[in-house]
Amino acid sequence: MAGGDHPLADVFRTARRDGLQLIPVTGLIRGDEYQSSCREVIANDRHGVCIRLQKEDFEESDDLAAQVASLLETLGVIPSEADLVLDLRAIGANEGNTLRSAIPVLAHLRRPPGFAGVAVEV
Numbered sequence: 397m398a399g400g401d402h403p404l405a406d407v408f409r410t411a412r413r414d415g416l417q418l419i420p421v422t423g424l425i426r427g428d429e430y431q432s433s434c435r436e437v438i439a440n441d442r443h444g445v446c447i448r449l450q451k452e453d454f455e456e457s458d459d460l461a462a463q464v465a466s467l468l469e470t471l472g473v474i475p476s477e478a479d480l481v482l483d484l485r486a487i488g489a490n491e492g493n494t495l496r497s498a499i500p501v502l503a504h505l506r507r508p509p510g511f512a513g514v515a516v517e518v
Contacts (some may be wrong), residue, residue, distance in 0.1 A: 401433070402429055402430065402432075402433035404433040404434060404437060404438060405433045405437065408437045408440075411443065412429055412440075412496075416446060417441070419443050419444055419445065419446050419479075420434045420438065420445050420482075421445070421446040421447075421448055422445060422446075422447060422448070422467070422471070423448040423450060423453070424435045424449065424450075424453050424456045424457075424463055424464070424467060425447060425450070425452075425453075428469070429512070431470055431471065432466070434465065434471060435470065435471050435472050438471055438472060439472060439475075444473065444477045444478055444479065444512060445463060445477065445479075446478065446480075446481060447464065447467065447468075447470055447478055447479070447481070448481045448483050449480065449481070449482050449487050450483050450484075450485075451483065451484045454484070454498055460488065461474070461485070464480075468506045473512055475511045475512075476510065477512065478511055478512060479512050479513040479514070479515070480511045480513070480514045480516070481515045481516075481517065482513070482516045482517065483516070483517050484498070484517060485517070
């Protein structure tokens, strides 16, 4: 890796050299170094970002919409430059509350300008 760059920067630099157009994926649990590297990749490549919200994010956050808005600001993007993946993993019969808790967050986050796309994995 060049000059002690974060591995993410190295992967994207190699992809660029090889003519690939990749989109970085990040989430609320990533550290500052990763987010900083992700921001640089986004600024250089201008392909946007994919934000993955995990099941734990819905279970542990008091204000998920505010956390996502803060992450977008950290990354230097607006919602329309981001795709959102709700990675809820397998939802069992007694875990419907997790899925239901995603609905108000989605409603809030879809207000203009909304996300480029939203995918839900259950």
